[in-house]
Amino acid sequence: MQIDFTHCPGGVADKDELHSSFFSDTAVAVQRLRQLERAGFSRVLIDDMGGLLANMDLASLALRSTQSIGVLVSHWPGIVAPVVAARQFAAFDQIGSGRLALRVPPSRDLRETNDDSGLVATLGRTDEYLMLLKRLWSNAQPFDHEGLFYRIHGGFVPMKAVDGAAIPLQLGGLSGTALKIAGRHADRFELPVGDFDDTLRLIGRVRVAAEPFGRAGRIRFSLPVHVGAGGQQAWQLAGAPEHMVSALAGFVELGVSDFIVHGLDGAEAVEAFGRQVIPSLRKAFRRHEPTPTQQRKRPVVLRRVV
Numbered sequence: 001m002q003i004d005f006t007h008c009p010g011g012v013a014d015k016d017e018l019h020s021s022f023f024s025d026t027a028v029a030v031q032r033l034r035q036l037e038r039a040g041f042s043r044v045l046i047d048d049m050g051g052l053l054a055n056m057d058l059a060s061l062a063l064r065s066t067q068s069i070g071v072l073v074s075h076w077p078g079i080v081a082p083v084v085a086a087r088q089f090a091a092f093d094q095i096g097s098g099r100l101a102l103r104v105p106p107s108r109d110l111r112e113t114n115d116d117s118g119l120v121a122t123l124g125r126t127d128e129y130l131m132l133l134k135r136l137w138s139n140a141q142p143f144d145h146e147g148l149f150y151r152i153h154g155g156f157v158p159m160k161a162v163d164g165a166a167i168p169l170q171l172g173g174l175s176g177t178a179l180k181i182a183g184r185h186a187d188r189f190e191l192p193v194g195d196f197d198d199t200l201r202l203i204g205r206v207r208v209a210a211e212p213f214g215r216a217g218r219i220r221f222s223l224p225v226h227v228g229a230g231g232q233q234a235w236q237l238a239g240a241p242e243h244m245v246s247a248l249a250g251f252v253e254l255g256v257s258d259f260i261v262h263g264l265d266g267a268e269a270v271e272a273f274g275r276q277v278i279p280s281l282r283k284a285f286r287r288h289e290p291t292p293t294q295q296r297k298r299p300v301v302l303r304r305v306v
Contacts, residue, residue: 001285004042004258005278006072006222010265022265023048023058030065035267039274040282043070043101045260056088063096070099072170077104077129082150086136086157089167098162103170103190104130123177125149130185134166170222174202176209183209188220188258196250199223203255222258223251227273241276248281 009022009032023029036044044062048054055073062071073092075085093100104126128147132155135143142156161167171182172190182189189206191199203221210216225248248259264270 001252001257003252003282003285005040006043006045006258006260007036007041007264007270008045008047008224008260008262010262023061026061029061032267032270033062033066033069035270037066037069039270040278041069041261041274042258043072045072045074045103047074047103047105056092059092059100060095063092063099068099070101071096072101072103074103074105077126082129082132083136083152083155083157086133087159089133090137090157090159090161093161093167094159100161101168101170101187105172119175120177123173123175123181127181127184130169130181134185137161137166179205179209182206182219183211183215184213186210186219188222190222190260191224191256193224193226196254199251199256200254220258221256222260223256224260224262227261227263227269241272241280244277245280245284248277249284252281252285 022032033044046055046058046062048058055075059071059073062069073089075089079085080088089100089102125148128149132145132147132150132152135145136155136157137160139156142154143152145152145155168187169185170188170190171178171186172192173179173182174192183206186206189203191202194202206219206221207216210219227244251259261273264273
């Protein structure tokens with residue numbers, strides 16, 4: 001089983017314990033990105049508050065300054081027209097030789113409120129938007145589209161994504177409608193932080209939602225992990241790395257194969273995580289492919305290691 005780790009940048013601590021944005025200094029950002037690459041991280045999350053244009057600039061920096069690490073860019077549907085977005089993202093995927101993925105976060109908290117017409121409309125727009133992106137990335141000829149939310153005449157993107165089809169999509173949500181959209185489009189489903197039972201239950205719901213589209217076995221699952229705000233101090237507690245590996249291993253056995261790591265803001269903490277956690281967890285599952293129905297020991301639920 002392939003185990004991936006996605007780094008979520010936060011502040012960067014300097015010698016005076018002050019914090020600044022991960023990307024505020026270009027030279028420092030390049031050093032951090034290359035350190036993440038050496039540490040074994042699979043991807044870095046680009047989710048800047050400045051919006052899509054800022055995210056695109058940061059994604060370009062990350063892709064051009066590294067060789068293997070993937071870039072996961074947050075993108076809210078509707079900010080840019082589908083044809084424009086498809087063209088821009090395909091170009092970035094070419095720059096990164098297929099290392100780009102899109103994270104489609106909810107526009108607001110997605111709870112079990114299917115009777116909320118505003119929420120349903122938002123999700124319907126997302127569904128149509130993603131369908132158009134995938135069609136624009138794959139069609140060899142221009143096409144017209146008349147939908148509830150978008151109209152396209154002669155839609156065509158000459159430069160395709162690297163694999164000639166679609167750029168990987170990461171979605172989440174809890175409502176029935178959100179799960180249906182994820183079942184149709186998501187390559188990865190982003191789980192909320194939860195305990196063992198909640199995680200197992202939601203994975204099952206996503207797979208059921210994906211069955212009508214023939215995708216129940218194709219969706220991978222991502223889980224946020226908070227390692228604490230203590231920086232290097234988080235690695236000075238006795239048994240902390242072993243505790244983390246044990247906790248994460250329990251979630252891997254449920255079907256989680258990607259961990260979105262929050263809280264590693266210092267260079268020493270990143271290095272320690274890459275040396276003590278990443279290789280240990282990957283080695284444990286290198287030759288083991290668990291099934292969700294397999295009997296397992298309840299793992300320790302990891303929320304914060306401090």
